């Protein structure tokens with residue numbers, strides 16, 4: 065197969081570039097648990113690379129991604145452990161013909177060969193070592209991650225809190241080594257992300273990455289709380305009855321209460337392909353993600369006759385399911401508005417062949433995201449048009465091609481479908497949004513955001529309360545939360561925020577937030593592109609929100625790190641009549657709009673060279689630097705032996721490390737402030 069998506073096969077530079085691209089994605093996947101591309105796209109890049117290498121075998125060096133397994137066991141806090149049996153990968157095949165060819169090859173040498181076809185769980189591999197203990201029981205002594213395949217990380221403490229991991233196994237042998245896949249169910253994954261969203265924290269990209277991050281947690285209590293699961297798929301070493309027939313070994317383990325992977329024992333090609341199809345039909349309805357089907361030779365002693373190179377397990381192949389495609393008809397298009405006011409489009413589709421929702425990977429699909437007007441124009445989306453719809457494993461269904469164009473391409477509304485406010489198109493962006501701060505579609509989310517940790521930080525103001533208060537008409541924009549105390553008795557009587565004590569506690573927290581520094585307020589306004597750190601940077605240049613309200617976009621661009629788009633979104637936010645009304649309301653309620661005054665000048669820091677690193681809750685870095693200068697000190701950007709002191713804030717990085725190495729005094733912002741006060 066001459067598959068190519070990148071480069072010219074005869075250009076060595078293109079080959080090197082592709083290697084670098086794959087290395088980058090490998091690192092995101094294995095070490096950062098945060099991939100940017102789907103597995104399918106990643107596989108395509110690897111096929112592309114292998115094609116380069118098939119044509120130019122002399123270019124291949126040991127650092128090629130095709131020669132490496134990927135992850136390196138580099139977590140600093142972890143203890144490294146050398147595997148007794150290397151934890152190898154399985155070679156992928158992408159067509160059923162390749163599966164058949166491989167079976168023919170096996171059968172030609174061992175006509176009596178049998179095969180186990182298993183689900184390939186999309187998680188991360190872990191090996192479990194068991195040893196007979198002094199009480200004469202076979203006990204778990206070690207759980208190890210794959211790492212680079214030869215050396216992994218000791219995660220025993222975390223393995224022990226996984227329910228599916230048996231601490232003891234009732235078998236008559238001295239030692240046993242099992243390998244399996246640790247994964248996270250869809251349910252636990254969704255629960256985790258909901259909690260993260262409520263906390264205003266980063267959500268996990270997919271269950272596999274969350275499982276990987278969870279297994280490597282330093283605190284087993286966290287691992288336990290998130291609910292990992294595990295299926296055993298291999299006996300690495302153990303007593304004869306477990307390592308003769310693979311499926312027999314799995315069923316012995318199952319009898320002993322061990323959770324083993326779904327497996328089908330097959331005698332030939334037809335049965336293997338049927339089992340692959342069976343798993344393929346199951347995959348959309350399993351409570352966890354799978355990324356293929358594994359075919360293994362059941363007789364373990366035969367496996368070494370089919371070596372697959374140093375990187376792959378002998379006698380194994382993994383079949384990767386292709387993304388499924390169906391031709392669908394666009395029946396209707398629905399508009400909605402998100403938290404940021406962005407207009408969203410959902411296409412309702414049905415299978416052209418059946419007139420029903422499209423069956424893809426075992427699930428029914430009747431809705432598809434249509435992103436934005438540019439996408440709609442480009443894909444020529446409109447009522448009655450037909451398109452190819454695709455879904456692969458865990459990936460969200462998406463349209464992947466036009467079959468027959470509609471009579472008319474869909475055109476987005478000009479007013480908000482929820483509040484009727486005129487919609488605005490983003491400069492240089494394809495999104496259209498409703499910028500009415502009182503738009504009810506956005507209200508629950510704008511208010512929840514307004515009160516969240518990085519914004520006004522009103523502790524105890526959960527979504528449930530926000531929702532009830534909106535539904536009962538107490539909140540019509542985020543400024544209204546400061547008027548809630550006028551309804552205190554009513555709220556207590558109705559029990560909306562609990563009883564007296566709880567209501568007063570929340571009302572107090574709301575009141576206290578009025579004195580926050582205005583960078584928190586600026587973040588809370590939810591202006592596009594203005595997050596916590598941008599807001600801090602901006603407010604270090606202005607004395608108050610009022611001053612900021614009256615600057616032009618051109619002035620804003622002069623601030624470091626503020627680009628054209630951000631400057632324009634700030635400017636247009638403050639120009640909007642409705643936004644100004646809400647800001648005036650906030651001011652009337654006594655919400656602080658003025659930056660704290662820096663302390664008077666002194667010579668307390670005279671002759672001192674100081675480095676500021678990290679970020680601070682109530683001060684921009686510029687503020688701190690100004691304080692140093694007004695108190696007679698000198699600021700520099702890098703740490704050296706000449707540095708007298710380092711002021712370290714949140715997320716201080718290499719500068720802090722260097723200061724510690726050089727034995728330079730490190731102080732917190734509070735210590736610093738008391739030095740100059």
Ligand SMILES: [Zn+2]
Pocket residue numbers: 401480481482483484485498499500503504505
């Ligand atoms: Zn609206």
